[in-house]
Amino acid sequence: MTSNGTGKIMLVGLGPGSQDYLTARARAAIAEADTVIGYATYIRLVKTLLDGKEVVKKAMTEELDRAIEAFDRAKVGKKVALVSSGDAGVYGMAGPTFEVLFQAGWTPDSGIEVEIIPGASALNTCAALVGAPLTHDFCAISLSDLLTPWPTIARRLDAVAYADFVVALYNPKSGRRTRQIEEAQRIFLHHRDPQTPVAIVKSAYRPKQHIEFTTLENMGEADIGMLTTVLIGNSHTFVKHGLMVTPRGYANKYAVEGGSSAARAGEKAGHSLSSGLNGWLTAIHASGKSAAELADEYRLPEGYIAAVLSEPLELDEEISSSDAE
Template structure:
């Protein structure tokens, strides 16, 4: 595995890291379909291979188990060194908890560079975060993040700190790998951390096997979340403080009501279309300086570090920080 130079006359090998999307043929991209057709060898987790079984007939197919990610990457590298075109498949997107990362680790360890005799192409696919959101409404319209609850490779204190930080910061959160047959407590601990910062009635959507025959969607709340039917094929979407469920749809507002009358489209007093909110950065800075409150009081009010507030107050306001009558471009 230390020699990336092919034998004379060996055709250039290629590794295609293919994101299959949710798994249904209707949501497989044209490039993903073409890459599988182009490949001599298909490598992947047995369940992912099954999703594209009709597309791999007549090809060399190497099926691996769930925890054999590095083995898959090594197999792909070995086949590519032989001049073969390899499709290494992942569900969702190959770069989101997929095979792109471990494959590059294996390649770099072997001395591979982009100028080497093995070509690497990453073919994106819709991740579970996108596909599950599409099934339940529009929960990701504002800032969001993804966290995996799998502690097979990541220490739990690291995962817990991330959960606590995003819960405090009011992100919409997608939880990947929330629960398995052996890992049953992680989702309970995630719930415990979120309840420190979020209302018990915060909306939650749980989507299992999105766009597959056994698809299941459940709406619940943060305080009831851990009681739901959750497994390794589930993605858990936790709303932020503004997310709501109406008519069976989970929606996170983008914030238009902060600036506009949604019915008429007119801007609220003191706001201008195309300009930062009056409580945006410039307006907020002006408000800090004019408040007359102490650094500690402002830090508590805005839930921000005191040293950050102190640094802002120590800086003079720029001329346009207090300007309120800018003309929209």
């Protein structure tokens, strides 16, 4: 690889699209760039910042072309802003760019600097619009099968539905891909209550923003498209006063009724739940049940249970902390 100067590729996350939510560093990177490259829709989001820039617009499925274009310009000393909506590292251009760079033999000390500039992803911005649905464990799954086999996507959907994660579905539907969201719903209904809350957010923080609350059973009737993110709650998520909230679990430890914050009987602030790891290990060792019985009771792999039971009971020392447990 040869270079005629010290080029730079800046992988810029634009956030949801409104310039009110564009970070200062993202704005500065675009100002610094000689060339701005991106999907045409993303370029439009920052069109007021592009005076005097060389602008290269690419189609939706031309991610590798965008990365190659950025690399070619950086090789001759250009500073390039390669823009993605949301965060460049979450279904964005960071991954394809590094694939192209590594195939070309690039290393961090080879004369072309690469900077990743984070932006708020769709799950953050959509969650902010509907309440606090991500307060407990969550994950993101893309329903696009353009690059990922459907059985892989289906296994991931089944695993997280079974494990009771809150889930953000990216790329749920397009003009050509209409059935994937129906299959996702079908898989979730095998594990979740049909009344599980669902938020449908389209074009978050953009002029055509639209928010709809529905249920897992009825989500197929919602207006879902390529610019939509679907947030599916877990078994504890609720909607109240137009806000979707997933409890963190404070009620398991504290008597929150009536404004109290006292620990419940058997619980202690700053220590794991009585049903936390130490409590659970003590309980299963004392149960007298087989690994198979315990695996069925706790919905955990029998091999894992057997390994735990085969070890002497050694409990971690509890250390108080201030991490809002």
